[in-house]
Amino acid sequence: MADAIIELADDAFAAEVATGVTLVEFYGTYCPSCRLLEPALDRIAGTYRGRAKIARINVDEYAGAAVDHMVSDIPTLVFYRDGAEEGRMFGAQKEETLAAELERLLA
16 A cells, blocks of 8 residues: 555645645654554555545655754654645654544545
């Protein structure tokens, strides 16, 4: 299911979150908590395919997005609805917690 996760770059960020519900993980490849979160994000991406987008952006490769979105810790999970930030979580989260927030935004 990992193919359902969108890998973002600075130039595609705004367009990707502009419509619908999108969960964006700001991550780093060296981050243990980010790696711990990967399986949950893979499952969430499969479960919400067609209803919400799950995306991630590497803060080392695309530091501009991290600065623009005031991300200072990773992983940071930001929930967007139609381009507006609707919520933010920090650290590895349970799959159920992420699903509950997506359900709230999709309601």
